[in-house]
Amino acid sequence: MSLLFSKLKLPVSSLVLSRSYVVAISLQQNASNNSILIEEFTKLCHKRDLPRAINAMKSLENSGLMADCTVYSELIKCCISRKAIQEGKYIHKHLFSNGHQPESFLLSMLVNMYVKFNLLVEAEKLFDEMPEKNVVAWTTMISAYSNAKISHKAFKFLIFMYREGVRPNMYTFSSVLRACDGLLSLKQLHCAVFKCGLESDVFVRSALIDVYAKWGELDNARAVFEEFVTGDLVVWNSIIGAFAQNSDGDEALNLFKRMKKAGFLANQATLTSTLRAVTGLSLLELGRQVHVHVLKYDRDLILSNALLDMYCKCGGLDDARLVFTRMKETDVISWSTMIIGLAQNGFSGEALQLFEMMKLSGIQPNYITIVGVLFACSHAGLLKKGWYYFRSMKKLFGIDPGREHYGCMIDLLGRAGKLDDAVKLLHEMNCGPDAVTWRTLLGACKIHRNTDIAIYAAKQMLNLEPDDVGTYILLSNIYENSQRWEDSMYLRKKMTERGIKKKPGCSWIEVNKRIHAFIFRDVSHPQIDDIIRELNQLLHKLKVVGYVPDTNFILQDLEGEQKEESLQYHSEKLAIVYGLMSLPKESVIRIRKNLRICGDCHLFAKLVAKTEKRTIVIRDQVRYHHFQDGTCSCTDYW
Structure with missing residues (x-):
């Protein structure tokens, strides 16, 4: 450069000025290049072109450059939405490169x-390094540990938050409340909520x-609800859901009516809880009314599954089939619900056909699906097929047999009279038999009159539930069937001494939007005289066509009604007659009973x-x- 200027015979002062000019031009070019780099990086981030944005970010880092904070926030959001863990970690590293200290909101x-x-370990490590921790950062960590069911850490962070002088906000409390592991911590938090206003x-x-409902404290849940005038649908949904989840369907439906009168429109969450309440009460007609509200959310999968479950559990199989075939989207819950619904309604063959269709559709069965399949096999007497699914479920679907699967198989073996095999399988259970499993075995012993295994099963059952009235009644009936009268009398005496009373048989029927209850030997219904008169006439009519009261079922009936003449006053018979009297001929007579139907009532x-x-x-x-038409969907195998 100096040689060039000497040849041009320029003065030294001109040479210095020229060098400054070249440097200025170079800096201007570098600034322009840097601006281009940052602008290109910004465009890629806004376009959410993650791979190219990461490459552009590397160029920035090599040049010692940093983009605007809002640009990095877009890139982090992109990583979250795409679950791009490695890219997210690289952004973290980049933000601290060249001695840079990111702003607090980026750290959050x-x-x-x-x-x-x-990645809670990484999250906590970064949180600890933050020079300033605001309420958002604290709430993020508390929410993380609440969601991860690590309750002690959620509470620990709340305490540290208070010590740091950071005031919790509504999101902090709504997060930490989910971590409550008992009523004591819940009530302490409730007090803290009041202190923060x-x-x-x-x-x-x-x-x-939600949390009071989780712990069964419905009175406290209602008190929170009633304390202020509720002007938000979220709170209405919580209180309706609280009662629906705690099997108080009547109150859940009352609250739903209140909500509508208050001018609120139901959304998906409201309708899901309402359907749950209807399902628990088995009110098919009411469920159909709720279905009308569901129509505008027909693309909502969770709501569609709840509707499907309601129809299956309310005995509306035609409605359930229609809902299932019209669903625009299905998942494993949809298929499992339909399979179990068909099996519980006595259509075991159709349930197993649907299972084969499910496999062809490419949806992988889950734990509940196989329970439904085994239940179908059990209630259709398909022993060979049941064994196949049970023995191959781990190999075919990667599902380890659980207590419910063993229970279905023990029921299947017991119904088939293979009680020794049932006992053997029961002892193979890796999760240990519960009261339901022992009761299943005991019921099979009752059918096949196996006194020895029945005594063994009853003892195991009473060790788990010493006051279970069903076990006493079942074992007493088995003793009577075996003409072991002294043993039966001893059990009855023991029941009296312990104050254990059997539940009377009770049946419900809905007529004109009112529920009518019939209880064995109860004559309180206002039309009981007319009902009994109609029943006697019907029995006479049936005897003409060959009906003979089946007294073989009397001793085996869970209600324990011992006299032959009492058969005609079983609660389901009274409910059937009332249905014949009160409902139009084209209407289905729908009855719900609290106990297992006896053989005579079935006939x-x-x-x-x-x-x-x-x-x-x-x-x-x-x-x-x-x-x-004289047949039952269970094909007399129940």
């Missing part, structure tokens, strides 16, 4: 990113109602359905029975 976003990736906040009230229902040309549906303690 990085912490949130690690939380979303379920957040008791009227929608999110906090909703969380309080009675079949003959009534045939002679009166009616369809009768009875839901007992175990399953649904659909009676039509």
